[in-house]
Amino acid sequence: MTALFGAGRHPDADRLEREALAAGRAPERARAAGAPGQPFPVFPPAADGFRARCAREFAAVTAARGQPPGAPRPVGERARIRGELAAAMFAEEHGRPPANARELSDFLARVSRPATSAVAGYDPTFRR
Structure with a gap:
């Protein structure tokens, strides 16, 4: 649940990514294998706002x-x-x-x- 709700990734994202890399996919394509959709956006904090x-x-x-x-x-x-x-x-x-x-x-x-x-x-x- 941490992967899904915390990072917006498939619960088995690490395993899916390893399998995709082993199958010869490029790293960016392998990372996409563990993503159910768009990753959550990350907004930089206003350091001295x-x-x-x-x-x-x-x-x-x-x-x-x-x-x-x-x-x-x-x-x-x-x-x-x-x-x-x-x-x-x-x-x-x-x-x-x-x-x-x-x-x-x-x-x-x-x-x-x-x-x-x-x-x-x-x-x-x-x-x-």
Whole structure:
């Protein structure tokens, strides 16, 4: 089940691949023998994304004020920090500041989305 639901491979994928190699198939064709369909997509993690940088900035502000870690920040202050950080990241990525509020808003919406991840699942069908 680990092979099927964890990696999107046939439960006997290793055996099928070995048999295909022994039969003289090319390695990429042998690997395909153990795949019931398309492999699950793997999305690279955002190593230093907007959310991680926001968390570090919020923690720095909290520490600078001598407050305990995780102390809540007022909504207006969180918005200011997020906006300043988004403008800085926009400039890093594009080599210039945002042309207007809409361009910054579009950038902020894109970078603040949660990371994409693939999940395995099944769809049971019941009949009475």
